[in-house]
Amino acid sequence: MDEKGSNTLLKEREDFISCKHENGSNKGMKCDSNSLSGAISQRACVYCGARVVLNPITDACHIVHGPIGCASYTWDIRGSLSSGDDLYRNSFSTDLGEKDIIFGGEKKLVAAIDGIMEKYTPKLIFVYATCIVGVIGDDVKAICKTAEEKYSLPVIPVMAPGFAGHKSMGYKTAGNALMNLFSRNILPKVSGVNILGDFNLAGEMWIIKEYLKTIGVKVISAITGDACYDELKMASSASFNVVQCAGSMTNLAKRMEEEFDIPFVKISFVGLEDTKSSLLRIASLFKDKEIIERTQKFIKEEEAKILPTLNRYKENLKGKKAAIYVGGGFKAIxxxxxxxxxxxxxxLVGTQTGKKEDYEVINSLVDDGTIVLDDANPAELEKFMKEKGADILAAGVKERPLAYKLGVAFCDHNHERKHPLAGFIGAVNFAKEVNDSVNSPVWKYVKEGGENYER
Structure with missing residues (x-):
């Protein structure tokens, strides 16, 4: 058996698995393609990718044109906290059934829009076309256009049939819908930034905004955590875009650069070092000495507050081994x-939607022998976690049961957590969660297959 374990894994998956060797590279690693049928991929569909990006817009109505299961699938699965409106917490569906699939569902969609306008007062409406709609051919775009003219508000089609690709395609679809909105209101430039790709899962957008306020940088629009229509209308006026989740927002940032002349930088507020470097990078965009000096002072003060705590946790965690499986490559990095x-x-490190350039960076950061996976399935995660002796898995809620069954500590770094993991406070929260989980006494009693899991 080779280091990939190819004699026990699906042969068709071999090109999606890499083992870091000295001076090695992941240039040949396959990624960013459709999931292998039968491999029980953890990756979601086009509709899911689009919905999770757009759902945090707090004063929007989201109509899912399709079976009721699609509406329930991504509704309210993320924290996406709001400081104002909570209309987005409602999920609307046309609930297409067999007769609608045979005779068409356009009348149901028209009725759904009319019903929402009668009962609610949304600032905008998104209409998601799901798999069934892609098959039966309802003219969603025409219905949205008619509704816009009737009610004088944006009714934006989101063409997201799940079979059209994978989650990354959904991100692109959501970006197209946002550009539809932004393009309606082209404004002169002002000094400030848009924050792209933070969804305010546990208040992270508020933390980032407060940091930028402290250093003297104005936030024009949050795209899309705790977003509202009136702020999103201003997005075209920003001087720069700062992209927190590169996987979901890079395509949108590129389009905004091309069409609105807004340059963008990729940043990350995950971890102490990335938080520090991101703040300095944002400050340097404006070439303002006072902003840079305020930023340096702020970083020094915040770092001094948390370093003693981080160092205590570090003493408890030396020598431990981590496995990572998250959505995007930038978060994994x-x-x-x-x-x-x-x-x-x-x-071990894997992503659902990583690109070749992400895996190149990952390869440069990890030690020899590290396994790198694209679009992994539970069998692969289990195999390599056991072989490599992982002490903790940082992943999403779908992977939690797998970690616990293997007697491995777990850190939820996805959408159900209730505490922030961004910024300086997030670095402390993360360290505490990892320490509490890895060093919990429960692992002394956990058995797998009747025998203690060797760690």
Whole structure:
């Protein structure tokens, strides 16, 4: 058996699995393609990718044109906290059934829009076309256009049939819908930034905004955590875009650069070092000496507050091994760095939607022997976690049961958590969660297959 374990894994998956070797590279690693049928991929569909990006817009109505299951699938699965409106917490569906699939569902969609306008007062409406609609051919765009003219508000079609690709395609679809909105209101430039790709899962957008306010940088629009229509209308006026979630927002940032002349930089507020470098990078965009000096002072003060705590946790965690499986490559890169800050080495890292350039960076950060996976399935995660002796898995809620069954500690770095993991406070929260989970006495009693799991 080779280091990939190819004699026990699906042969068709071999090109999606890499083992870091000295001076090695992941240039040949396959990624960003449709999931292998039968491999029980953890990756979601086009509709899911679009919905999770757009759903945090707090004063919007989201109509899912399709079976009721689609509406329930991504509704309210993320924290996406709001400081104002909570209309987005409602999920609307046309609930297409067999007769609608045979005779068409356009009348149901028209009735749904009319019903929403009668009962609610949304600032805008998104209409998601799901798989069934893609098959039966309802003219969603025409219905949205008619509704816009009737009610004088944006009714934006989101063409997201799940079979059209994978989650990354959904991100692109959501970006197209946002550009539809932004393009209606082209404004002169002002000094400030848009924050792209933070969804305010546990208040992170508020933390980032407060940091930028402290250093003297104005936030024009939050795209899309705690977003509202009136702020999103201003997005075209920003001087710069700062992109927190590169996987979901890079395509949108590129379009905004091309069409609105807004340059963008990729940043990350995950981990102490990335938070510091991101603040300095944002400050340097404006070439303002006072902003840079305020930023340096702010970083020094905040770092002094948390370093003693982080160092205490680091003493408890030295020599531990981490496995990572998250949605995007940029988050995986930040997590590798953050684990390293705590004295933890990464022995397995995978993403659902990573690109070739992401895996190149990952390869440069991890040690020899580290397994790198694209669009992994539970069998692969289990195999390599056991072989490499992982002490903790940082992943999403779908992977939690797998970690616990293997007797491995777990850190939820996805959408159901209730505490922020961004910024300086997030670095402390992360270190505390990792320490509490890895060093819990429960692992002394956990058995797998009747025998203690060797760690």
């Amino acid at each position: 930040s997590l590798i760095k953050q684990f390293k800050e705590l004295g933890i080495s990464t022995i």
